[in-house]
Amino acid sequence: KHHNIANLDHDIANLDHDTANLDLYHGTANLDHDVTNLDQHTANLDLDTANLDHGTANLDPDTANLDLDTANLDLDTANLDHGTANLDQVTANLDHDTANLDHDTSNRDHDTANLDHNTANLDHDTANLDLDNNSVNL
Structure with a gap:
């Protein structure tokens, strides 16, 4: 009887050991x-x-493409600014030429006025001569 209890205790101990191994294995698996x-x-x-x-x-x-596009736009803007500056220069040159033409026209108008004045003086002198001739004829 003692022997059987010892065997049962041994079997239980083996089961406990197997259970512990299973628990350990299960924990390892986890x-x-x-x-x-x-x-x-x-x-x-x-x-x-x-x-x-x-x-x-x-x-x-x-x-990089956006940077390139921006650089191209900056270049286009610079070119447009340059073109605008060139047009401004052409306009200034035309204004200068117009001022020169206006000056020339003014000079011609002045010359014409002088000629008209000289013509009036000649007409006056002619009238005086006519008066003198009429006086002599009388």
Whole structure:
């Protein structure tokens, strides 16, 4: 009877040991599962990072193109400003030429007025001569 109890105690101890091993194995399996989940999350983060890097790389050429477009617009603006300055110069030259023509016209008007004045003086002198001739004839 003693022997059977000892055997039962031994069997129970073996079951406890097996249960402990199962619990340990189950705990290890859970840890393995957790580690696998962490690995999966890390892989997802790596993928997200790679996608962000790819998106950033795609934005870099767009930014460079915008910078080039801006530089081209600045150049176009500078060319337009230069063209406007040239037109302003042409306008100033035309204004100067017009002023010269106005001055020449004024000089001609003055010359014409002098001629008219001289003609009037000649007419006056002629009238005086006519009066003198009439006086002599009388």
